[in-house]
Amino acid sequence: MTQKIIVQGKVTGKVLKSNQPINFLGTIDKKTGEIIDKKHDLYGKTIKDSILIFPNGIGSSVGAYTIYSIKSNNVSPLAMACQKVDLTVASGCALANIPLFILEPDEYDKIKDGDEISLG
């Protein structure tokens, strides 16, 4: 189901899916892994231990440090999977060693929030 593996890894877990892009800086609390942007569709949820699926990353280049920090603080997702991978998410996951995938478009559409899936 993956079109491309950006950062290697094998995971099984519960999907946390967003329909909105994520600006990691300002959207996620790096200490708790909670989504703190009130306008975001995942507001109030935590990304910890999920398979985080979202269209793509946007915004601040420093979001890469947020991705690294959530891993260091043990609140990171098990893996991330996107439609498109931008430089911030790719480089953040590479340094933090969080498995990262680009999904086939129809697979991306099929996966629902709460599904139990395996990647890698």
Add this chain to the structure above:
Amino acid sequence: MELTREEEKSLNGEHGESLQIAYRILSAVGEATDAERLVPIHWAHVSGVNYNTIGDAGEEFLANLSKNAKFKVRTTVNPMGYDKDSVEKFGLDENFIQKQESIRKSYAKMGMTPSLSCIPYEIYDLPREDTHVSFAESNAAIYANSIGHLKTNKESAFSALASAIIGKSPYSDLRKDDSPSMSISMKVQDPNELTFGLLGYFAGKVADKSVAISGVKNLDKRCNKSLCASMGTSGSCGKFVLDDNSNASEKVDFDEKEMQNVFDELNTADSGDLVTLGSPQLGLEEMTDLAAMLKGRSFKKRCLIFCPRAIQEQARSLGYAGQLESAGCELLSDCCTCLTPLVTKKDVDSVTTNSIKGAYYFKNSNGLDVNLKPLSEIVSDETS
């Protein structure tokens, strides 16, 4: 992405851990963006300097990395959290100052050019057109591509850092093909810098990597910077061209209604407890201009102006810094509005600014309300 034999060795750790980390980052970026190879770059500008944004994990990572890593090309750096000349006025705790100092030292050890600025393009001469650079600060990347005619992707803090260490970047995206896939028609009459900020925020949301804008002639520096900064905040678009005859396949209008939508998303207050100018930091031209606008006037509330240290020194020797201070402005260098630890809920509920980028982060990261208005209105409403 194809690597040469030497590059492959570095990725496998044969040339030390810091180069291995840098190659691991660029390999992932190259894979994600379908790069074929790495190309030499001539200048890197890294973000991730402010302790407020990178935190303890970032501070520790940089302290470790700087034990062995050295920058291979000229590397300028983004603002940090405060100006050491006035930090005692803002009540930051000792831990913040210690960690921030450690971050600054790590970058110094790796060989930074100590710009501590988000507008390196106003401090240093730009190289000739089509030169490859690697700029992480989004407003600077968009400015470099759109106005400086340089070549960079909208780099991340880590991709620019890795490129600074290796001296190369993946040849992909805007480096390879920067033709706009969308054209936005500017329909709003009599635009000012705030209008262009709102346009940029809209463009960042709807456009892909590069966008054409029609119906706009020449932009002054303030409008250009406002457009670059807001576009970088809302999306992944890294370049704009002013072009009335673009053959981009997709066409979109930016009219009064669209503008109002963006304004309503970011403007949450009718007035502010404090005024901030700068995000991006102000350049000399804007400081000179502001000094003229403030002649014989004085701010009725606290007004913070963020500018690079080199620009503040120039403005001081030319007399403009003194004029701005006489009008009640506080000049701060080495730091900026965006993700500042200096303006918090402890002291204020709301901020007045003309910066869309500043507004976004005040709202989302500092948890403050924002009153958005153009500089001309800030001067007429907030000074007497």
